[in-house]
Every structure is written in C-alpha cells, then in structure tokens.
Amino acid sequence: MAVLKSMAVIGKLRPRVMRANTVELDTLADEIAEQSGFDRGDSRAFAYKFSQALIRHLQFGDYVKLGEIGSFYVDCDSHKAIKVNYRPSKDIKQAVADNFKGQINNPTHTGLDEEGYVALWLELHPEDSVIMRDGSVRTK
Numbered sequence: 001m002a003v004l005k006s007m008a009v010i011g012k013l014r015p016r017v018m019r020a021n022t023v024e025l026d027t028l029a030d031e032i033a034e035q036s037g038f039d040r041g042d043s044r045a046f047a048y049k050f051s052q053a054l055i056r057h058l059q060f061g062d063y064v065k066l067g068e069i070g071s072f073y074v075d076c077d078s079h080k081a082i083k084v085n086y087r088p089s090k091d092i093k094q095a096v097a098d099n100f101k102g103q104i105n106n107p108t109h110t111g112l113d114e115e116g117y118v119a120l121w122l123e124l125h126p127e128d129s130v131i132m133r134d135g136s137v138r139t140k
Contacts, residue, residue: 002128006114009121009130012058015110025051058084068092 015124020061025047035042057064064072070088079085112120126140128129 002125003130004121004130006118006130007126008134010114010117011058013106013109013120015104015106018105020102 021106026044029044029047030040032038032047033040036043038046054064058072058074061074066072068089069089070086071086072091073106074083075083075085077130109120116131118132122128122140128139130138132138
C-alpha cells in the first residue's frame with residue numbers, strides 16, 4: 001500500500017508528449033546545409049557561433065529576440081538563482097499545434113480535475129491512499 005499526494009498522481013496520469021528523439025545542434029546544422037546548399041562545415045560553424053553569441057548576450061542579461069523563433073531572456077528567483085527562459089513566437093506555437101506529428105501518453109485522460117485523476121488512480125491501484133491538496137485522504 002502506497003500513500004501518494006494528489007499532485008504526484010496527476011503527474012503520473014496526465015496527458016504528456018512522448019519524447020521521440022534528441023536532436024543535436026550538429027544535426028540541425030546538417031539539415032540546414034542540405035536544404036540550403038551551404039557547406040556542411042560552414043553550416044556547423046555558423047550554428048556554433050550563433051549559439052556562442054546567444055549565450056554571451058544572455059550572460060549580460062540581454063533580452064534576445066529571434067524573430068519567428070521567439071525570445072530568450074534571463075531571470076532569477078528570490079535566492080538569485082539564474083534561470084534562462086525561452087518564449088516561443090506565436091508562429092511557432094501555431095505551427096506546432098496545427099501540425100503536431102508526435103505521440104501523447106494518456107490521451108484519454110484529458111479534462112480531468114484533481115478528483116477525477118485520484119478516482120482513476122484508485123481504480124488502477126485500489127490498495128493505495130491519496131492525500132488531496134486540502135489534506136483529506138481518498139481510498140478505494
């Protein structure tokens with residue numbers, strides 16, 4: 001018998017995008033070289049120089065706006081821990097949403113609230129207990 005918090009249950013059951021591949025900078029540079037006719041080495045060199053320039057500007061706290069790609073910026077929390085943020089452009093968001101070709105885990109678990117996820121979990125794991133956000137406990 002396990003005791004879980006409702007947020008952990010939601011994290012396990014909610015729909016999420018399955019990661020298919022990791023695409024490296026060299027791979028993107030090679031694709032650009034193929035599509036544009038640029039030399040593969042030149043394309044890779046440009047990609048690395050671009051990456052270094054982006055990092056350098058972020059190190060100075062600059063807001064880096066990359067047109068249709070979106071924007072990068074640096075922020076910090078109350079402990080001054082630095083975090084790099086990316087805000088995709090509306091064009092990228094729309095293009096991905098309109099033509100998504102990946103797979104989604106748990107696609108039938110959409111529209112559930114906390115109670116719905118917990119009920120589903122307890123149906124699958126009747127021996128468990130779940131602690132709700134309000135502190136109450138649910139069991140089967």
